[in-house]
Amino acid sequence: MKYLILFLILFSTKAFAHLGNITGVVYDEKTNLPIQGVSVQLTGFNKVVLTNELGQFRFENLPEAPYKIECSHIGYKTQVTKAVINDDQNTFVKVLLSYKSVELTEIIVPSQRPHDQQLISSLDIKLRPITNSQEVLRMVPGLFIGQHAGGGKAEQIFLRGFDLDHGTDIKLTVDGMPVNMVSHAHGQGYADLHFVIPELIQGVDFKKGSYNAEKGNLATAGWVDFRTRNSIDHSFLKLEGGQYDSFRAVGGLDLLGKKGKAKNQSAYLASEYSYTNSYFENPQNFKRINLVGKFHGHITPNTNLTLTGSTFWSKWNHSGQIPDRAIESGLIGFFGSIDPTEGGETSRTNFNAQFTTITPQNHIIKNQFFYSNYNFELYSNFTFFLSDSINGDQIRQKEKRNLFGYNGSYSTNTTIGKTDWTTTFGLQFRQDITNGTELSRTKDRTITTERLKFGNINEVNAAIYADELIKFNEKFTINAGIRLDYFRNKYEDLLPSPSTHVKADATIISPKLNFYYTFNPQLQLYLNTGKGFHSNDIRTVVSQTGINTLAPTYGSDFGAIFKPFPKLLINTALWYLLSAQEFIYVGDEGVVEASGRSRRYGIDLSLRYQISKLLYFDADLNTATPRSLDAESGKNYLPLAPVFTTTGGLSLQNSSGFSGSLRYRYIANRPANEDNTVIAKGYFVNDLQLNYTKNKYAIGLSIQNLFNVKWKETQFNTESRLQNEATPIEEIHFTPGTPLFGRISFSISF
Structure with a gap:
């Protein structure tokens, strides 16, 4: 019976915990434009994300607590910012990165989106x-x-x-x-x-x-x-x-x-x-x-x-x-x-x-x-x-x-x-x-x-593709993709009179x-x-x-x-x-x-x-x-x-x-x-x-x-x-x- 009571207490604590989110944008200090691909890490936690095309990042379902956010990118000074989550709120953070000399000691081999890293x-x-x-x-x-x-x-x-x-x-x-x-x-x-x-x-x-x-x-x-x-x-x-x-x-x-x-x-x-x-x-x-x-x-x-x-x-x-x-x-x-x-x-x-x-x-x-x-x-x-x-x-x-x-x-x-x-x-x-x-x-x-x-060319290439990036954990990632390409080729040969038309599809x-x-x-x-x-x-x-x-x-x-x-x-x-x-x-x-x-x-x-x-x-x-x-x-x-x-x-x-x-x-x-x-x-x-x-x-x-x-x-x-x-x-x-x-x-x- 005591184990059932303990389970209910733990469950209720989890179910009714005050969880919030941290969102933010990382900007270049000089241009004030967002930076894509910045590594954003919650210090002390096993959570790392990369900023998207608009420089945005997001951490979800975080318990009430103070947090340190560390932002790093090649050619910029690492920036540490504090954020506090109180009572189910969404906390927004704006981060400005300034230039600095590149140092290899600061560069890590990233596990985030390795297929896209250069x-x-x-x-x-x-x-x-x-x-x-x-x-x-x-x-x-x-x-x-x-x-x-x-x-x-x-x-x-x-x-x-x-x-x-x-x-x-x-x-x-x-x-x-x-x-x-x-x-x-x-x-x-x-x-x-x-x-x-x-x-x-x-x-x-x-x-x-x-x-x-x-x-x-x-x-x-x-x-x-x-x-x-x-x-x-x-x-x-x-x-x-x-x-x-x-x-x-x-x-x-x-x-x-x-x-x-x-x-x-x-x-x-x-x-x-x-x-x-x-x-x-x-x-x-x-x-x-x-x-x-x-x-x-x-x-x-x-x-x-x-x-x-x-x-x-x-x-x-x-x-x-x-x-x-x-x-x-x-x-x-x-x-x-x-x-x-x-x-x-x-x-x-x-x-x-x-x-x-x-x-x-x-x-x-x-x-x-x-x-x-x-x-x-x-x-x-x-x-x-x-x-x-x-x-x-x-x-x-x-x-x-x-x-x-x-x-x-x-x-x-x-x-x-x-x-x-x-x-x-x-x-x-x-x-x-x-x-x-x-x-x-x-x-x-x-x-x-x-x-x-001597001739005229009309060439069309239409394609669709699907790509799946699956990150199982901080170590293992699989990327699978497939694409379908269609070509329609037309050529008008202007050397003969009248001109001739030929085509090929694939x-x-x-x-x-x-x-x-x-x-x-x-x-x-x-x-x-x-x-x-x-x-x-x-x-x-x-x-x-x-x-x-x-x-x-x-x-x-x-x-x-x-x-x-x-x-x-x-x-x-x-x-x-x-x-x-x-x-x-x-x-x-x-x-x-x-x-x-x-x-x-x-x-x-x-x-x-x-x-x-x-x-x-x-x-x-x-x-x-x-x-x-x-x-x-x-x-x-x-x-x-x-x-x-x-x-x-x-x-x-x-x-x-x-x-x-x-x-x-x-x-x-x-x-x-x-x-x-x-x-x-x-x-x-x-x-x-x-x-x-x-x-x-x-x-x-x-x-x-x-x-x-x-x-x-x-x-x-x-x-x-x-x-x-x-x-x-x-x-x-x-x-x-x-x-x-x-x-x-x-x-x-x-």
Whole structure:
């Protein structure tokens, strides 16, 4: 009987206890805008949450008592705030975080939402000076880029044993808006990031592999999302000048100032102008203009609105790829050109609207609408006089494009017992409509000698996905997702008269399954698995029977994030990727290259070490073994696929106004053809960035290729014929990398 009475007493105490909630918002002290992803912990309790898109957090069903709330985020001072719950009340807390130097000793391996954590990226963006948007792309461990058009064309990208060309197997976005252009005149997935002003980059989110249900087409080797600033601290003007007639001016104007910050709103305009003749013997006459405007703020207490508009234009000459024999014979110099009339012009105008709503039940609703108007015209000559011994082999690739799209999602979070369930449903739509996608043979950019391809493209990609993140306890988390993609491809061939119309439809289902186990704040193991895909160019799909519209891939990562010492952070993974079929449209020639099935596997290793309070060391080492599965041994190498890369360096945080970074990057020799008889030579290059910053001004020095080594930035095994040659020759053709290139900058804020 006494046990029954004791049970009733305990039950009644539990049932009628005064329980309350603590809610709050975490803001950036300078901008007064909310911060997403802040770790909020109830000191002394096993309760940790992350702030949502509006900077909000919530702890429920807490007994009457005083509490301490600890808020921490990379690059901010940890803030401890007191809160008291009395008599079933809801206590609201406002937290302001201020900037501070990054210290690795304060960083823990988080168990909260491990699928979304980007520790390496967050650290690097805080520690390294940003010089250009290319450098930020290089912050993805193992990712290499190469420019072969004087800075005007999109870079060639290498990652995880892939020569990704200009974006075939990597998905790039800016604030969720796609960068890649499908069925592009120059090649599938073409991704030109030059409309991003580097001073406006807030951070970079990335993940290697195809393990995220939200990411669809092209996200096979991985994906990268640039996040631009919602606000600027002050209006600013920055001037840069350097060798080779190089000049750059960047300015930003804070439109709302203190009045906007008081209302949790911000708006700014920013512009960039660049000019250079570059280091080639043929002056590049490169010009680029960027203009960006952005508004961010509340339209209701629980809804954020972000509006971004931008326009970009660029025009240039370039020296193109040159053959080894032209250098060895003395025909041209190392920075010379065979066809000095190569070059191009491109422009892009964007509009991006993002709405994020948090309901009273803490459900998250996201809506995004985007539009781009894009124009592209490129003149290249890869084979010189191989096909046309009189006029030469110059080609023009041209298109005009309108891109429309929508991204939407609905997320809920529920707790059943001790298990947290985060459920997300998403809907995505994208339509690309081109006018006059063209590949033609030309002479001196002015005469069209033959049209090889000419038509209009209408490509639709609609997708739905579901994602479930299940946190069983503070140690074990599972993420499962699935997405369904539908493609409708239409192509109007304008070469015949009358024109012809062809179409192709396809669907693909992509499941994902990921496991995370956090032993303690110093060690987490993870296993990521998933199916991904890349679409093939419309002209490939509709013209060749047996070619898949959508080429699937299957991959997995087994890795660990751990801190063996307080000042050392390590991220390592064993990975595997199988491509079931690779058919790629080669826009340079208007033909299809089929490489069949392929397999890649390797090891990724990233180290971040704090040498002292001010000095950091980092290194990324990446190996890959890429092979074709449908070719005989010895002839199954994948041309230009990287096999070993490493990047790293030293970074100095602000000390009496000084900061800087000394970087290195190395890519090993790699096969340039299928039987490994032609080698693309590797290189080792160093770059230096130094800054001196005071309250209102900053001075910077940037030096590329610090030790002035001679290196080949991009290389191809190409068959070509020079004007006076009787027979064609197949050998390495390359674009020379920059020699020592110094620039100084001065910026002032007001």
